[in-house]
Amino acid sequence: MKKREIKIFADFDGTITLQDIGEAIFNKFGDARKVDKIINNLLENKISSKQCWDELCDCAGTVDLNELNDFVNTMEIDETFIAFTEFCDKNDLEMVVLSDGFDFYIDKIFEKYRLEGLKYYSNNLKIEENGRLSAGYPHYDADSPSSANCKRNHIINHSSDEDYTVYIGDGNSDKEAAQYCDFIFAKKDLARFCSMERISFYPFSSFEDVQNKLIELMNKKNLRKRHQAQLKRKSAYLAE
Numbered sequence: 001m002k003k004r005e006i007k008i009f010a011d012f013d014g015t016i017t018l019q020d021i022g023e024a025i026f027n028k029f030g031d032a033r034k035v036d037k038i039i040n041n042l043l044e045n046k047i048s049s050k051q052c053w054d055e056l057c058d059c060a061g062t063v064d065l066n067e068l069n070d071f072v073n074t075m076e077i078d079e080t081f082i083a084f085t086e087f088c089d090k091n092d093l094e095m096v097v098l099s100d101g102f103d104f105y106i107d108k109i110f111e112k113y114r115l116e117g118l119k120y121y122s123n124n125l126k127i128e129e130n131g132r133l134s135a136g137y138p139h140y141d142a143d144s145p146s147s148a149n150c151k152r153n154h155i156i157n158h159s160s161d162e163d164y165t166v167y168i169g170d171g172n173s174d175k176e177a178a179q180y181c182d183f184i185f186a187k188k189d190l191a192r193f194c195s196m197e198r199i200s201f202y203p204f205s206s207f208e209d210v211q212n213k214l215i216e217l218m219n220k221k222n223l224r225k226r227h228q229a230q231l232k233r234k235s236a237y238l239a240e
Ligand SMILES: [Mg+2]
Pocket: 011, 012, 013, 014, 015, 020, 169, 170, 171
């Protein structure tokens, strides 16, 4: 019998990290009231995630690179995530990190915690010579306005219909993507969304919870796929 392939997709900000680093950067370097308003517009679906980041970059004004580096260095991750990556390695579970945040700080955080080998997809953030921030969106898809880095496309590209897919997330940019996966681990906004939409999920507060639940699932004789996720995948293929 073919070994079960389990593919894991994890959000970065607020899921792997304790704080949403993208938001924290703009709250620190931008005008906090304007930042709040822009983020609320995103949460109320008045603007897309791409528009949101562009407006936030505008409102940050000029940023000192050393100050920004120091700030990012104060950020922390859920410490149980490190053991979780080891658990995935040991069990041949492929993990891909999908972030609607930026490579600039993800690289720094992975370096800080010696997690440089992890595969991830995100948006790009550059500091221009004049100190202005500018964002790039190499994985943008206009069909997915809630995430400038189209997480759904990465999930479809990195898994087959036979694989069991797992999504771990907490926020707005995970709402669409999670629906394409068989097992959803959710907290905060994503958990509220799943409850409201009657999408089944496992609540979690740390990666230790995720790991324990995955062990349980992996030991099951018959692991069932989520029918709604299969339908979503099918409709994505048909739309292409
Ligand atoms: Mg998040």
